[in-house]
Every structure is written in structure tokens, then in C-alpha cells.
Amino acid sequence: MKNLIAFVLSVALGVLMVLSLTNNDWFAQFGYVDLADRVSQSYIDKDVTGNPGEIIFGITSNPENGAANIVTSIVVDYRSFDTLGEVTVLFISALGVALLLNSQDKNKRLALNFKPNFMLRVGSRALFAIILMTGVYVILHGHLTPGGGFPGGTMIASSILLLYLADDQFRTKVKGFKLLEGVAGSFYVIIGLLGLLLATYFLQNFLPTGTVGDLLSAGVIPIVYILIGLKVGSEIAGIIDNFLTEEEVSL
Amino acid sequence: MLIASYVFLVIGGLFFLLGGLGILRMPDTFNRIQAGTKATTLGSFSILIGVAFANPSWIFKIIIIIVFIVISNPIGSSAIAKATYRSNHIPTNLVQDDLAKRGEEHDTN
Amino acid sequence: MIQYAAIILIVFGLYGLLSNRNIIKMIISLNIIEIGLNIFIISVGFVYDGIAPILTSTNSSSALLYVDPLPQALVLTAIVIGVGTTALGLALAKKIYSKYGTFELDEMGDNE
């Protein structure tokens, strides 16, 4: 009976969503969106304040926003304050996990009931290097190619997860992670305050933006994305560390 | 250049097809691991070499990906085989059991 | 096409959330709702024959037809937040298990 009520409720919600989707002026038909109606067109043209005209890859220099990846330019420049809030949400959830799982001082690593053999241990060290390198590459090229601080930071965290799984005795210096996380978050806010000081508003891009497509371009965007990558990586590695420890059972 | 790339892509796809067929048709877990690892390793090699022929400026990234697959695929399959042995899913007509001589035990469940 | 599939995914997740009484399965249903919502938000910005919103050496001009980059920017951060909330929920589930010894909501509180 309970399941029947749940079924009816969820189907009713689905029917409502489908009905509101058809013949709605605000939702265009799937695949036939006119971008000129939306605010996104000015993000693509990079002309929120000025009007630089058409942007050409590798030729246009000093546009309003120098990132070749438009998604990155939205995440880290136009809506950077939003991203600061979301990084804070991630920090608070990591803090909650640490508070729930790691309350006592005397914790030990979750003992697996088998020992990893020689091949697994040695091979995972090599894989750790490759995954870490890929993460750093993705973070550094976040304003040119797909990727950036969020996936790159998660790749760094997953390389540390690999070491945790393959090595029985591995335990990172957790205090170092906590320090890195705090320093990265503080520098994000400091860069925002520098924008307030040197330019007009909080988190404004105060460095010259360079030529579109160069590695050293786009002003503060690479710096902020490196900070986001360090913060996300250390936070998720901290969450994994908390899940892999358990309280010392006194039997 | 493009024709060589197409040839390598078709060879890679064929090996992936054979690997999938082997996973479907093989009788027990160890045989399935063998089909799923060897065929897909060679298939990925062929597809990556085909991509390298089509776009020669990506060659360094492709070399890194090939090194990654060379290390990760056998290690993963060895870990799966070890876990299969420990969880007692071994076939009954086993000819030789070296791990039992070395003192490895099955899980008791 | 894929827009309606996303809506049905949300409905599936909601049904699982309402009908299951197991905490881990409720968290799995929440994750399914999250995946469905992400696909729906991305599909709002899709344009036929559009290209990915990245300027490269082959797609070098900003006057070409791009898909909408704004939903992608929203979903990019939402996925990472999803990991944090899932981890928090699993930590709560672990604490509940260590207190009551079960994941089923109906069996809780009987053994004390």
C-alpha cells in the first residue's frame, strides 16, 4: 500500500514535469535553443562590459577575459563568487565527515583481511605517478582544454586513494593536508581582496589577460584554478582518510 | 596516412569484439579474465596507434596512455584473479594449484 | 529524447527514495536523482550542430555556433558538491549502524 502511494506520487510529479516542458515559452524545444536570447551569448563574445568584437584563437590579445575555455571563464571569472561559496560547501561537508568519523584521538587504519602482493604494490607506485601527473596537467591547462581545478583535484585525490588501497602500511600526513587546504582557501580570498584593492570589485581579474590560447594568459584564472585544485584534492583525500580509519576497538 | 589509421582502428575494434565474445562464451571466471584482459589490451593499443597515425601531434600523450594501459591492465586482472581464488570460485577440474602450496587459504564462508 | 529520459530518471529516484526503508538504498536513490537532474540541466543548453564551448586552433572564432556554456558551468560545480554530500550521508549511515546495528529504518529502536 505504501509503495502504491509512492508510485502514484512520483508518477504524478513526472507527468507534471513533462506537461510543464511542452508548449512552454521559457524552455525551448530540445536542441533548438536560440543563444542570442540568453546571457550566455555575451559570455561567448566576452563583451559583458566592453565590446571587443570577434575573438580569434591565437590572435586576439587583451580581451575582457582571456580564457579559451568558455566554461572556465564562467566558473572562475564571471561567477567566481559563486565558486567561492561552493568550495565553502565542500569544505563544510568534509568538516562534517571528519567530525562524525574521527572524533577519538586513537584511531587506526581499517585493516584489510589480505596482504597486497609484491606486483600490486610496485605497479601501483608507477600508476600513482602517472595519475598525479595527469591531474597536475589538467589543472594547469584548465583555461585552454577541458578540465580544470575540480576534475584535476579529484584526480590527485584518486591517486592517493590508489596508494591507500595498494599499500597496507600507507598513511599520509593528514596534518599536511589540513594545512594545504586552509592555505589554498585563504589565498583565494586574498586574491579576491586584491581585486577589490587594485581594481573595482571583489574577485575582479586585475592582471593583463594576454593572447587567447597562450599558456600564460587569462590573468588570475590559472592561479585561482590551481588554488581550487589544491583545495578540492586535499579535501577529498581527507574524506577518504576519514573513511579508511576506524576507532580502536577495546576488547 | 589516413588509410593506415583506418586499418588500425578496424583491427582494434575487431579485438574488442572478440574480447566481448570471449567474456560471453568462456566457461569460468579465470578464462573470462584472460579473454577480457589480453584482447582488450591489444585492442586499445591498435586504436591508440590508429589515432596517432590520424593526428601525429598527439604522439606524446598517446605514449603516456599506452604506458598506463601496459601497467594497469595486467595488475588489475591479477588482482581480480587473486580475489576470485580467495572467494572460492575456482573450477573443480583444476590441474595444478600453486597458491595452495604456498599457504594461501580460501575464505571460510 | 534524452530530456524525457532524465525526467524518468528523477521519477525512478523519487520512487526509490519513498519506497525503500534501507539507508544505503536511499542514498543510492538520491544519487540517481542527482544524475538525472544533471543530465536535464545540460540538455537545456544543447543545440543541434553546435560545438563544444572551447576555442581551439580548429574552432578559432567566437562567431561559430556553440552550445550553451552556462548550464555546463553550473553542473561542473554541482557534481563535486555531490561527492561531499554523499560522503556526509554515508558517514551518518556508518554512525547509525554503529549505534543500532542495522541499516533498516523499521528495525531501529527495538533492541534497546
Place this chain on the structure above:
Amino acid sequence: MTLTDIIMAVVSVLLLGIAYLAISSKKLIKGVIFLSALSMLSVVSYVLMKAPDVALTEAVIGSGMVTALFVFTLLSIEKGEAK
């Protein structure tokens, strides 16, 4: 009906099937594995809808992190039961 539409239809059907399996499976670990497969299929749909950034993020997180967290939780529970 272009090729993109056909691939999108196939991906939609697969998404719905795997979501049904993930909800209705009895064992918890099976549900977790189906959730991981659902994440990988959603990566395909993101690539079809021309969102490479989101696809990269979801591929790292959905297949690696979330599955690892679920499995760690179930692992510590099983160890507690064995004692």
C-alpha cells in the same frame, strides 16, 4: 532521424534500464555497482551533448570516488559483523 538521435535513444533506454536495476536489486553491493555503471553511461550522454568539462569531472568522480566511498562503508560494516 540522424545518427546522433539514434545514439541518444539507445543511451536513454540503457540509462533507464540500469537505473531500474540499481533501485530494485536486493544486495547492497549490487546496487552500488549499478550506480557506478549509471555514472559511466551519463558520461556518454554528456559527451553526446557537447559538454567535455562535465564529462571529465563525472568520469573521475562517478566511477572512482563515489563507488569507493560506498564500498568502504560496506566493507567496514562487514568487518564489524564478522567479529
